[in-house]
Amino acid sequence: MRSTIRTRFIAAGGVAAVLTLAAVTPALAGPTAATPRSAAAAQTPQGDPRSTTNRVADFYGAYIDAVWDNEDAGSAAVTKALRGFYLSDAARKKVAAYEAREHADGILFAQNVPVKWAVTYTGSGTGHSTALVTLTWNDGKNPEISKIKVQSDLATRKITDLAPVD
Structure with missing residues:
Protein backbone atom coordinates (compact mmCIF):
# COMPACT_ATOMS: atom_id res chain seq x y z
CA MET A 1 0.00 0.00 0.00
CA ARG A 2 2.76 2.42 0.95
CA SER A 3 4.64 1.83 -2.35
CA THR A 4 1.44 2.49 -4.33
CA ILE A 5 0.98 5.86 -2.62
CA ARG A 6 4.65 6.71 -3.17
CA THR A 7 4.40 5.72 -6.87
CA ARG A 8 1.28 7.85 -7.35
CA PHE A 9 2.93 10.79 -5.59
CA ILE A 10 6.03 10.57 -7.80
CA ALA A 11 3.91 10.20 -10.94
CA ALA A 12 1.76 13.21 -9.98
CA GLY A 13 4.89 15.28 -9.38
CA GLY A 14 6.28 14.26 -12.76
CA VAL A 15 3.04 15.16 -14.54
CA ALA A 16 2.96 18.53 -12.77
CA ALA A 17 6.56 19.25 -13.83
CA VAL A 18 5.86 18.34 -17.46
CA LEU A 19 2.71 20.47 -17.57
CA THR A 20 4.54 23.41 -16.04
CA LEU A 21 7.37 23.08 -18.54
CA ALA A 22 4.92 22.77 -21.42
CA ALA A 23 3.15 25.94 -20.30
CA VAL A 24 6.33 27.96 -19.78
CA THR A 25 8.42 26.88 -22.79
CA PRO A 26 6.29 28.53 -25.53
CA ALA A 27 6.19 31.74 -23.53
CA LEU A 28 9.97 31.74 -23.23
CA ALA A 29 10.43 31.04 -26.93
CA GLY A 30 8.05 33.82 -27.94
CA PRO A 31 6.39 34.23 -31.31
CA THR A 32 8.47 34.44 -34.46
CA ALA A 33 8.25 37.43 -36.76
CA ALA A 34 7.14 35.35 -39.74
CA THR A 35 4.74 32.97 -37.97
CA PRO A 36 1.75 33.92 -35.83
CA ARG A 37 1.78 32.43 -32.32
CA SER A 38 -1.10 30.02 -33.03
CA ALA A 39 0.58 28.59 -36.14
CA ALA A 40 3.94 28.32 -34.38
CA ALA A 41 2.40 26.39 -31.51
CA ALA A 42 0.69 23.97 -33.91
CA GLN A 43 3.89 23.03 -35.77
CA THR A 44 6.08 20.34 -34.26
CA PRO A 45 9.00 19.44 -36.51
CA GLN A 46 10.31 15.97 -35.86
CA GLY A 47 12.31 13.28 -37.57
CA ASP A 48 13.88 9.85 -37.42
CA PRO A 49 17.34 9.23 -38.90
CA ARG A 50 16.33 5.63 -39.70
CA SER A 51 13.50 6.77 -41.99
Whole structure:
Protein backbone atom coordinates (compact mmCIF):
# COMPACT_ATOMS: atom_id res chain seq x y z
CA MET A 1 0.00 0.00 0.00
CA ARG A 2 2.76 2.42 0.95
CA SER A 3 4.64 1.83 -2.35
CA THR A 4 1.44 2.49 -4.33
CA ILE A 5 0.98 5.86 -2.62
CA ARG A 6 4.65 6.71 -3.17
CA THR A 7 4.40 5.72 -6.87
CA ARG A 8 1.28 7.85 -7.35
CA PHE A 9 2.93 10.79 -5.59
CA ILE A 10 6.03 10.57 -7.80
CA ALA A 11 3.91 10.20 -10.94
CA ALA A 12 1.76 13.21 -9.98
CA GLY A 13 4.89 15.28 -9.38
CA GLY A 14 6.28 14.26 -12.76
CA VAL A 15 3.04 15.16 -14.54
CA ALA A 16 2.96 18.53 -12.77
CA ALA A 17 6.56 19.25 -13.83
CA VAL A 18 5.86 18.34 -17.46
CA LEU A 19 2.71 20.47 -17.57
CA THR A 20 4.54 23.41 -16.04
CA LEU A 21 7.37 23.08 -18.54
CA ALA A 22 4.92 22.77 -21.42
CA ALA A 23 3.15 25.94 -20.30
CA VAL A 24 6.33 27.96 -19.78
CA THR A 25 8.42 26.88 -22.79
CA PRO A 26 6.29 28.53 -25.53
CA ALA A 27 6.19 31.74 -23.53
CA LEU A 28 9.97 31.74 -23.23
CA ALA A 29 10.43 31.04 -26.93
CA GLY A 30 8.05 33.82 -27.94
CA PRO A 31 6.39 34.23 -31.31
CA THR A 32 8.47 34.44 -34.46
CA ALA A 33 8.25 37.43 -36.76
CA ALA A 34 7.14 35.35 -39.74
CA THR A 35 4.74 32.97 -37.97
CA PRO A 36 1.75 33.92 -35.83
CA ARG A 37 1.78 32.43 -32.32
CA SER A 38 -1.10 30.02 -33.03
CA ALA A 39 0.58 28.59 -36.14
CA ALA A 40 3.94 28.32 -34.38
CA ALA A 41 2.40 26.39 -31.51
CA ALA A 42 0.69 23.97 -33.91
CA GLN A 43 3.89 23.03 -35.77
CA THR A 44 6.08 20.34 -34.26
CA PRO A 45 9.00 19.44 -36.51
CA GLN A 46 10.31 15.97 -35.86
CA GLY A 47 12.31 13.28 -37.57
CA ASP A 48 13.88 9.85 -37.42
CA PRO A 49 17.34 9.23 -38.90
CA ARG A 50 16.33 5.63 -39.70
CA SER A 51 13.50 6.77 -41.99
CA THR A 52 14.38 7.28 -45.65
CA THR A 53 11.37 9.60 -46.02
CA ASN A 54 12.60 11.77 -43.14
CA ARG A 55 16.05 11.84 -44.69
CA VAL A 56 14.58 13.02 -48.01
CA ALA A 57 12.71 15.74 -46.11
CA ASP A 58 15.87 16.69 -44.20
CA PHE A 59 17.83 16.87 -47.44
CA TYR A 60 15.29 18.99 -49.31
CA GLY A 61 14.78 21.29 -46.33
CA ALA A 62 18.50 21.94 -45.87
CA TYR A 63 19.16 22.10 -49.62
CA ILE A 64 16.40 24.64 -50.26
CA ASP A 65 17.59 26.72 -47.30
CA ALA A 66 21.12 26.80 -48.73
CA VAL A 67 19.99 27.64 -52.27
CA TRP A 68 17.56 30.28 -50.95
CA ASP A 69 20.45 31.94 -49.10
CA ASN A 70 22.66 31.97 -52.20
CA GLU A 71 24.14 35.33 -51.22
CA ASP A 72 25.82 33.64 -48.25
CA ALA A 73 29.45 32.88 -49.10
CA GLY A 74 29.14 29.31 -47.78
CA SER A 75 25.97 28.43 -49.71
CA ALA A 76 27.70 26.65 -52.60
CA ALA A 77 29.84 24.59 -50.24
CA VAL A 78 26.77 23.59 -48.23
CA THR A 79 24.83 22.44 -51.30
CA LYS A 80 27.83 20.42 -52.48
CA ALA A 81 28.26 18.83 -49.05
CA LEU A 82 24.55 18.00 -48.84
CA ARG A 83 24.66 16.32 -52.24
CA GLY A 84 27.73 14.35 -51.17
CA PHE A 85 26.13 13.15 -47.95
CA TYR A 86 22.56 12.40 -49.04
CA LEU A 87 22.97 11.25 -52.67
CA SER A 88 24.54 8.05 -53.97
CA ASP A 89 27.36 8.32 -56.50
CA ALA A 90 24.98 7.31 -59.31
CA ALA A 91 22.41 9.92 -58.27
CA ARG A 92 25.08 12.64 -58.18
CA LYS A 93 26.17 11.69 -61.71
CA LYS A 94 22.58 11.78 -62.95
CA VAL A 95 22.04 15.20 -61.34
CA ALA A 96 25.26 16.53 -62.90
CA ALA A 97 24.23 15.26 -66.35
CA TYR A 98 20.82 16.93 -66.01
CA GLU A 99 22.43 20.21 -64.96
CA ALA A 100 24.87 20.18 -67.89
CA ARG A 101 22.08 19.41 -70.35
CA GLU A 102 19.31 21.67 -68.97
CA HIS A 103 21.29 24.49 -67.31
CA ALA A 104 19.05 24.15 -64.25
CA ASP A 105 19.35 22.75 -60.74
CA GLY A 106 19.17 18.96 -60.90
CA ILE A 107 17.79 18.60 -57.39
CA LEU A 108 14.91 21.05 -57.84
CA PHE A 109 14.59 20.57 -61.62
CA ALA A 110 14.33 24.34 -61.97
CA GLN A 111 16.30 27.55 -62.23
CA ASN A 112 14.67 29.22 -59.25
CA VAL A 113 13.94 28.29 -55.63
CA PRO A 114 10.60 27.11 -54.22
CA VAL A 115 8.97 28.92 -51.30
CA LYS A 116 7.62 25.70 -49.74
CA TRP A 117 8.20 21.96 -49.90
CA ALA A 118 6.58 18.79 -48.60
CA VAL A 119 7.63 15.14 -48.66
CA THR A 120 5.21 12.21 -48.69
CA TYR A 121 6.05 8.51 -48.40
CA THR A 122 4.66 6.64 -51.43
CA GLY A 123 5.86 3.07 -50.92
CA SER A 124 8.73 0.63 -50.72
CA GLY A 125 9.88 -2.65 -52.20
CA THR A 126 12.94 -4.47 -53.54
CA GLY A 127 15.21 -2.70 -51.09
CA HIS A 128 14.08 0.82 -51.98
CA SER A 129 11.68 3.41 -50.63
CA THR A 130 9.98 6.09 -52.70
CA ALA A 131 8.78 9.52 -51.70
CA LEU A 132 7.05 12.33 -53.52
CA VAL A 133 8.50 15.81 -53.04
CA THR A 134 6.01 18.60 -53.74
CA LEU A 135 7.56 22.00 -54.39
CA THR A 136 5.47 25.17 -54.21
CA TRP A 137 6.92 28.00 -56.25
CA ASN A 138 4.83 30.98 -55.19
CA ASP A 139 2.27 32.05 -52.63
CA GLY A 140 -1.22 33.11 -53.45
CA LYS A 141 -4.57 31.76 -54.46
CA ASN A 142 -3.28 29.50 -57.29
CA PRO A 143 0.31 28.58 -56.44
CA GLU A 144 2.42 26.80 -59.02
CA ILE A 145 3.63 23.39 -57.87
CA SER A 146 5.89 20.68 -59.22
CA LYS A 147 6.58 17.17 -58.01
CA ILE A 148 9.67 15.00 -57.86
CA LYS A 149 9.78 11.23 -57.34
CA VAL A 150 12.69 10.36 -55.07
CA GLN A 151 13.96 6.82 -54.57
CA SER A 152 16.17 5.87 -51.62
CA ASP A 153 18.10 2.72 -50.79
CA LEU A 154 16.74 1.17 -47.58
CA ALA A 155 20.14 -0.18 -46.51
CA THR A 156 22.24 2.97 -46.99
CA ARG A 157 19.35 5.50 -46.81
CA LYS A 158 21.05 7.35 -49.69
CA ILE A 159 18.93 8.93 -52.41
CA THR A 160 19.53 6.78 -55.49
CA ASP A 161 17.24 8.43 -58.05
CA LEU A 162 15.34 11.67 -58.63
CA ALA A 163 12.88 12.31 -61.45
CA PRO A 164 10.36 15.05 -62.12
CA VAL A 165 6.75 13.90 -62.21
CA ASP A 166 4.73 15.16 -65.17
